[in-house]
Amino acid sequence: MSEQQAGLSFERDIRPLFRDKDRQRMEWAFDLWRYEDVKENAPAILQRLEDGDMPCDESWPPERIEQFRSWMQGGMAA
Template identity: 55%
Template sequence: MTIENEPSAVPVSFERNIRPLFRAFDRDSMTKAFDLWSYTDVVSHQEAILDHLVAGSMPCDGAWPAEQVELVRQWIAAGSPA
């Protein structure tokens, strides 16, 4: 368990931590707008994605747990590493 004020031993990255959060169903639902499995696409839309995650309107079948939303927030704050 990581203590909130203690930096994580392994930095959050798109490939290791963020991309796996998006299921094939989520990707298929968003394909017309952008690809949730594409680092470039997600970085280009990261603020809008975060806004929808916080609001609970994404994914379309139910809100993510707060821990997952916070992971996305941390990833963005860290500069969105690949």
């Protein structure tokens, strides 16, 4: 694990990846701007991002998905 991966934090690096729209449309399931919710659902969220079916209007570019994956592998810091 690189220093950079270890340094990724939810507040600074992950939450800004989710748009207001993403948050609003997914609120029935979880709050994408809330650390505990994203941490708890991280494997399922990553799966959807990798499958390219979430967000349903435009899939994330690979480097964005990689950032989410690195955050998970780095221990999901708040």
